[in-house]
Amino acid sequence: MSAMSAKTTTAEPVLEIRDLSVDYGYGDDPTHVLRNVSLTLNRGEVLGLAGESGCGKSTLAYAATRLLAPPGIITSGEVLLTGRDGRRADLLGLTDGQLRSTRWQDVAIVFQGAMSSLNPVYRVGRQLVDGILAHRKGMPRVQAEERAAELLSMVGIPADRLRSYPHQLSGGMRQRVMIAMALALEPQVLIMDEPTTALDVVMQRQILEQVMELRDRLGFSVIFITHDVSLLVEVADRIAIMYAGEIVEQAAAGDVYRRPRHPYSHGLLGSFPPLHGPRRELSGIPGSPPDLRRLAPGCPFAARCPHVMDVCRTDRPVLGPTAFASTGPGVATAAEDGRLVACHLHAQGSGPVPKALAR
């Protein structure tokens, strides 16, 4: 049950997104940006979410936290959060008051635009404190201020920076302030939407290592969103690959990296140099993502897929087991452990899977 040992105990879901669909725009012709996305975050784990720009990663984060701004609307789905008391509640069904108390206490989020996430007219300290006090009604202000100072030193910023305004901080510092802020109430789930893209590589690594260290200490679960898969491979336990508003592959981090099962994952991995080892030739993926406003039937990746088949242009592949049996002893007939893929190549009777996807 302990969060610290979650990696080794049986998976206990803390946040479960089921069949979440999001449209942008009202009226007759909305854009279906998310289509039946399901994703489970287990207690204590780091779940990576990767995909090209515009595939809907941020939309997923906003929708799951009910922060989606108009014209975005959630058209279906559930977001089940398991509370500290073990009870599960659908975030999408909470009243405004319930939602407010869940926010930041249970689910905190660091946004993609962390540079502009701080209110420019208030001191950093005030912005840390107001979040704490909103949830700890009786707490004296001094105590909240002490907590704020503690949080800043936790992310390696001297406590006297509480008196600074956001514009007086460097980009890296602002980013860390946001992370400190998100951890103020020791949430169960921390969602980080490309928390480091605006920073240089050294700073990125530093902040990331810090977050992972804090996670080991505090035991929260993380959804880490990025378009950089090689970064995820280092920090995530599991990785979900997103393409054009759908999850196309989901597996343990090392598996996605070493043995991708979906042609898109394979291509995506080729788009980034590995952090360690010799630099590989960047193969990239030819073509560009489809226009979500005019999605053709069939697989959204069909136009760019080197293995495209006739069925791909007519039938949409759904997320399911891979074509490979688990390699563990005695489970020869079970599906490959926990791996899911949405590709017709893995459908029964569709012939041998191409070599690159069968490692």
Added chain:
Amino acid sequence: MTFLLRRIAFYALTAWAAITLNFIVPRLLPGDPVTALMGRMQGRIDSNAEQSLRVLFGLDQDLSLWQQYTAYWAMLFRGDLGLSFTHFPTPVADIVGQALPWTVGLVGVATIIAFVLGTLVGIAIGWRRGTWADGILPVSTFFSAVPYFWVGLITITVFAVNLRWFPSNGSYDRGLVPAFTGEFVGSVIYYGFLPALTVVLSSVAGWILGMRNMMVTVSSEDYVTVAHAKGLPGHQVVLGYAARNAILPQVSSFALSLGFVVGGTLIMEMVFSYQGIGYTLYQAVSTHDYPLMQGCFLVITLSVLVANIIADFAYVALDPRTRKED
């Protein structure tokens, strides 16, 4: 600190330019106002007085322009703006000093009401876009689009002539002696209501629109989303995060509009025959009372300048990003 010094230097320069312009312009005007005055007074002014008028008015050819200029500054520092022609020999400073409180009181209060009301309405409809409250927008815009004197005439026709609820002109019941009594103050408010209403009607739309648009812009800022994500209570998000940032441009235009209180009320005071600085200026122009005109212009220019200073400092107080030092 350097910011402060730079601003002060800038304002000092502007004030100097404005005052100097005020000195030069009447001297470029054709004609001789003193001779015109002598004609009007028909010998009631002796030649000694005429000579001193010429000096005051810079019509004394014996003095060099530079000497006139230094004399002019000396007069200003004594608070001496010369003597009015039409109310001869009342000092211009006295006339302006009597008119100014009426304008500042009436239009100042009306401007503050319009600002507060418009900003609050703007916050509300900017935050809750697409509700019935959006209907306020075209109505208030209508009043600001109609020429001001027209709004004034309509309110007079409706509320003063037809309904007889309010007087159509003046600033207090002439039967009363000006004093700080409840009766007199009540009379001032009663007489001031219609003019104030027209000022509010014709200016509130600007505030509503400005605030609404800024609210819409600011509402999609990341820090507002973060405030939501933190689970802050709704009013704290709206006021502390969205409105607190959206009001910044609003505040600087408010301070500027306070500057135009003194100069911009000409038409209102004409329509309501209200005894403020605008009405005084109007009378000065129609009677060719040059010293009075000059005095009015000086007050108007300086008040715009003072308002600018207030705007600057209010903005610095509200937006930490403008404070470079510390």
